[in-house]
Amino acid sequence: MVDDDLPNTGLLLYIPYRWLENRVIDALITAGYGDITTAQMRIVQRIGLHGTRLTELADQAQVTKQTAGYLVDQLEKAGWVERVVDPTDKRARLVRIAARGKQALPIAATAVAEVEAAWEAHLGKRHVAQLRHTLGRLREITDPYA
């Protein structure tokens, strides 16, 4: 069990990540929510329950705030998110999930759950749990926002 013929760990992480993302996109398209792009999804995914500031979304998605602003503009036009004033800071506004986003998110969540179920079927429940645990530990040293 040496696994020395495997590609580098980066690619190894990327392959299932991309697979999962593609399954979510497929599910959204099928359900009529295809008017969202991967770049936009990577923003939406990081919006917290009570809304999140643009700058924080930018930091977490690792894009500039200008880019995040552009993506939120698109999402807002399409009804996925809305901007509301931040009561604690007049400069800031909170980006929140709006109507269309609330409808679509369960579909995305279901798609993720289905993929995770498929992975459990292939790897076994124990190994998936261990994988998630290990990735969670890795997050401690790779996620500045953990």
Add this chain to the structure above:
Amino acid sequence: MVDDDLPNTGLLLYIPYRWLENRVIDALITAGYGDITTAQMRIVQRIGLHGTRLTELADQAQVTKQTAGYLVDQLEKAGWVERVVDPTDKRARLVRIAARGKQALPIAATAVAEVEAAWEAHLGKRHVAQLRHTLGRLREITDPYA
């Protein structure tokens, strides 16, 4: 050890992937090889020892062949790769690593090794091996080109 507070598995995979990619970019910039973009790296990474066809690069990187062609154009102009005729098929050409690429690749490889060492220091050798093994098994059902 339930890990129920962890984000979805997609984000969990993406975070360390992106971290690793950033460390590679940092190393390349430091060594004076900053004239490559992430999109270009995702192509270069998939070029085999004897060269790889454009269409295959496109498939594996999950972009259209036009996009792959555009990226290879940039890489070729910068001396990272070259195109040589495929002796077995006059329509095709093989994309191969050229001089600049050959110089830079060891730097990228070193950066990857350093990150993997840091991960081993944090998780333990055993858990990293297990992580790679599990990701390798996952690849069986998520990589059409495995």
Add this chain to the structure above:
DNA sequence: TATCATTAGTCAGATACTCTGACTAAAATA
């Protein structure tokens, strides 16, 4: 409290990436 520095976000412009559609030439197949 008046000033200075920082932070949140936008505007403008440029570049990079990605796609669809249409095309040529070579190879594979019927």
Add this chain to the structure above:
DNA sequence: TATTTTAGTCAGAGTATCTGACTAATGATA
């Protein structure tokens, strides 16, 4: 040989991303 498929390019358009410059509100401090 005629047809279909495959490898790749050309052209055009939309999306994503960046840097630089700016405004307004906040925070820190003299």
